[in-house]
Amino acid sequence: MKVTLKIRRFNPEKDEKPWWGEYEVEAEPTERLLDALNYVKWYVDGTLTYRRSCAHGVCGSDAMLINGRNALACKVLLKSVGNKVTVEPMRGLRVIKDLLVDLEPFFEKYKQVKPYLITHSLTPEKERMQSPKEREVFDDTTRCILCAACTTSCPSFWANPEYVGPAAIVNAHRFIFDSRDEGREERLEILNSSDGVWRCRTIFNCVDACPRGINVTRAIGEVKKALLFRKV
Amino acid sequence: MYQRYDAVIVGAGGAGLMAALNLAGHGHVAVISKLYPIRSHTGAAQGGIGAALGNLEEDHWEWHMFDTVKGGDYLADQDAVEILCREAVETVYELEHWGLPFSRTPDGKIAQRPFGGHTREYGKAPVRRSCYAADRTGHMILQTLYQQGIKNQVHFYNEFHLLDLLIEQGRCAGVVALCLATGEIYTFHAKAVILATGGCGRIYRVTSNALALTGDGMAVALRRGIPLEDMEFFQFHPTGIYKLGILLSEAARGEGGILRNRDGERFMQRYAPTLLDLAPRDMVSRAIYREVQQGRGIDGKNYVHLDVRHLGSEVLDQKLPDITDFVRTYLGIDPLREPVPVQPTAHYAMGGLPTDLEGRVVIDEKNTPLPGLYAAGEVACVSVHGANRLGTNSLVDILVFGRRAGRHAGKYIEENDWVPLPPSPDGPAQDLVNQLLSGNGNERAAAIRDTLQDEMMDKAGVFREAKGLEAMQQKLRELRQRYRQVKVEDRGRKYNTELLEVIELGGMIEISEALVAGALARQESRGAHSREDFPKRDDPGWLKHSLAYQTPKGIELKFKPVTITKFEPKERKY
Ligand SMILES: Cc1cc2nc3c(=O)[nH]c(=O)nc-3n(C[C@H](O)[C@H](O)[C@H](O)COP(=O)(O)OP(=O)(O)OC[C@H]3O[C@@H](n4cnc5c(N)ncnc54)[C@H](O)[C@@H]3O)c2cc1C
Ligand code: SF4
Ligand code: FES
Numbered sequence: 122m123k124v125t126l127k128i129r130r131f132n133p134e135k136d137e138k139p140w141w142g143e144y145e146v147e148a149e150p151t152e153r154l155l156d157a158l159n160y161v162k163w164y165v166d167g168t169l170t171y172r173r174s175c176a177h178g179v180c181g182s183d184a185m186l187i188n189g190r191n192a193l194a195c196k197v198l199l200k201s202v203g204n205k206v207t208v209e210p211m212r213g214l215r216v217i218k219d220l221l222v223d224l225e226p227f228f229e230k231y232k233q234v235k236p237y238l239i240t241h242s243l244t245p246e247k248e249r250m251q252s253p254k255e256r257e258v259f260d261d262t263t264r265c266i267l268c269a270a271c272t273t274s275c276p277s278f279w280a281n282p283e284y285v286g287p288a289a290i291v292n293a294h295r296f297i298f299d300s301r302d303e304g305r306e307e308r309l310e311i312l313n314s315s316d317g318v319w320r321c322r323t324i325f326n327c328v329d330a331c332p333r334g335i336n337v338t339r340a341i342g343e344v345k346k347a348l349l350f351r352k353v
Numbered sequence: 354m355y356q357r358y359d360a361v362i363v364g365a366g367g368a369g370l371m372a373a374l375n376l377a378g379h380g381h382v383a384v385i386s387k388l389y390p391i392r393s394h395t396g397a398a399q400g401g402i403g404a405a406l407g408n409l410e411e412d413h414w415e416w417h418m419f420d421t422v423k424g425g426d427y428l429a430d431q432d433a434v435e436i437l438c439r440e441a442v443e444t445v446y447e448l449e450h451w452g453l454p455f456s457r458t459p460d461g462k463i464a465q466r467p468f469g470g471h472t473r474e475y476g477k478a479p480v481r482r483s484c485y486a487a488d489r490t491g492h493m494i495l496q497t498l499y500q501q502g503i504k505n506q507v508h509f510y511n512e513f514h515l516l517d518l519l520i521e522q523g524r525c526a527g528v529v530a531l532c533l534a535t536g537e538i539y540t541f542h543a544k545a546v547i548l549a550t551g552g553c554g555r556i557y558r559v560t561s562n563a564l565a566l567t568g569d570g571m572a573v574a575l576r577r578g579i580p581l582e583d584m585e586f587f588q589f590h591p592t593g594i595y596k597l598g599i600l601l602s603e604a605a606r607g608e609g610g611i612l613r614n615r616d617g618e619r620f621m622q623r624y625a626p627t628l629l630d631l632a633p634r635d636m637v638s639r640a641i642y643r644e645v646q647q648g649r650g651i652d653g654k655n656y657v658h659l660d661v662r663h664l665g666s667e668v669l670d671q672k673l674p675d676i677t678d679f680v681r682t683y684l685g686i687d688p689l690r691e692p693v694p695v696q697p698t699a700h701y702a703m704g705g706l707p708t709d710l711e712g713r714v715v716i717d718e719k720n721t722p723l724p725g726l727y728a729a730g731e732v733a734c735v736s737v738h739g740a741n742r743l744g745t746n747s748l749v750d751i752l753v754f755g756r757r758a759g760r761h762a763g764k765y766i767e768e769n770d771w772v773p774l775p776p777s778p779d780g781p782a783q784d785l786v787n788q789l790l791s792g793n794g795n796e797r798a799a800a801i802r803d804t805l806q807d808e809m810m811d812k813a814g815v816f817r818e819a820k821g822l823e824a825m826q827q828k829l830r831e832l833r834q835r836y837r838q839v840k841v842e843d844r845g846r847k848y849n850t851e852l853l854e855v856i857e858l859g860g861m862i863e864i865s866e867a868l869v870a871g872a873l874a875r876q877e878s879r880g881a882h883s884r885e886d887f888p889k890r891d892d893p894g895w896l897k898h899s900l901a902y903q904t905p906k907g908i909e910l911k912f913k914p915v916t917i918t919k920f921e922p923k924e925r926k927y
Contacts, residue, residue, distance in 0.1 A: 134846070164797065167843050170843075174392050177597075237452065248463050256456070264489065266391070299452070
């Protein structure tokens, strides 16, 4: 099939403002959008810039705005986008070059929620016990690949860049609901601030955007509930 | 730009992060990585990490050791394998203590499942040894280590690309790297350097490896006179998604999946009557090629079927959710209803920078270390995998030897001073970048790379013979010529990803030269190295490791003996 890629381009070393580049690509319908981008970069215009690595949806490098919705370019097949596809960088983060954005603020927010197991009690010699049921409670949120698709699809985040954003909350959830963790209170306290969970207006864009199929809104809801029922 | 550290680690996958965590607190340490740490390909590992915990049935590290040695067709150094299998157990517990969310047994212990080549009582039957978190074990390992890195305030230089290794007075003096964001070249002056840059699967057309796995660390070292060990051994995993190469973990067969040819026959019965579909990867990949050669591929084409229909939706959803998703997303088929088209995919480099048991890079037949230089993970060759790696053993390797390298480097930086930098330390790197950015060649890097990948797949893949390998050497000479005329369209400094791809390609050609030279020299078949013209293993002639050196006259090979402690070489049957 023939596909026309309409890509929002911007190179701060050359361009005063962003422009649209159009590229026609001959490809199999079962190929990934990432394959088409690679084709353009490798055979048409070497300056096209984006991140990529695994090419099968597990490393989180290539989240971008595809036909107006956030997704990973390597998980979108050409047959699903039609003959013309618009590709733009994710919203709400500074564009550095073409489809590549500044992720530093995103990772800073992730670090804020103390995304690591906190324990005070003695470590056993072998494994800590955890039943399959206890493990199941936080399974969904262990799958996050920090692609930023959820956070950059969130109107609350666009309106207020200080908001920790869904991705950070998902990663806090992963520990708050882990039966082995003893840092629940510290983490809940961090999320209880005005730029924490309460900024979430349950708009569901994040659920739509998540390439791992994580129920982000439900995770945020569970954290809110944990806060509400905390010190009573 | 000049930076000084006690130690610099290059690479932030499992090996680099583990080294960093073991160095934390010992001095001023930096980790540089061309990808954000969390994007490293360790995150793609699916099936599990092997350790004889014995959570579900009796198991012992000695059994694990035997399987690893036999799986590697007796080429592994057995002192190293012993360390691997003993320390695997404490390593898995350490991961759990750091919060890794393993899948669990009904009584709350770490869950374990069978995996190719892992057996009980020295080969009697499959054993449940692979510790897993569904089919996302690598993801969980990478996440957990990165989380610990944040907790321990490890200092990361993200999106910095290694360009050169500095050696002065026979000791390591640091590295040179390019900052992607600014295009600036940094000299990192360091007492110790740990290379943990991962594998090089992208030299082949069909591969399970990320686009970033271009063997940069191997190439940079090779150019600096450091040999590469056993490069001729490259593992093809039997079950990559047809054409795409995306991996479908051996866990699919560990859970009961079956390989079938066009007649629906379970053909592994003819090749490995005891372990069947769970025979080691080299054997299964060869079996698939044979089936295809003999006209029993599906529709006469070069693929077979992986059948998991009988496993039922519960197993697929609970234990193999990601690979089920890959099949649905990329093939548009439901593995519950239809068998999945698979073909062998280039997966793992058994070879790499030779190291000793402490992760020190050793540079000759006598295992003389190069002081201050370490390597760990897929970039290294200890050698624990010998001629063929068993599934679940790389995750053990990267962690056990990442830790050992980190610990030893920690001592080294306390006891040693900085070596002075060579004059103009970043000169060669600057020249390389400037030449590429100002050249006026007209060869497309992608076209060169396409030829390299196709030809390597064809001539240095699952089966090899002298004729093809010689032709490959000729091809590589041509590609090198063409590479001299390579063009870079992007002349900018900031985030010039095209420049980096071109630099990566140069290294891929050089590593391929080392691989092909080793493959041509080794006139026997052992593990993953299968010569049509020398179909038998030849212990008197070839029970030895190869060391490939880059010289002005081309690749030169030397050899060193294999360490054998507990298990004498025997014929390998399953
Ligand atoms: C799909 C798949 C599934 C697998 N499943 C399993 C499994 O179930 N069990 C198992 O044991 N093994 C498995 N393996 C193998 C195993 O995952 C890898 O061998 C292992 O993760 C390699 O780890 P590493 O730390 O050496 O390298 P990687 O994780 O690949 O990390 C390499 C690091 O080096 C950095 N780097 C590379 N080049 C440069 C440069 N020029 N400059 C700066 N930084 C650089 C990268 O940014 C990255 O951080 C699997 C492999 C694949 C591909
Ligand atoms: S929750 Fe989903 S969309 Fe958000 S960062 Fe994680 S994987 Fe990406
Ligand atoms: S390239 Fe890794 S998620 Fe798309």
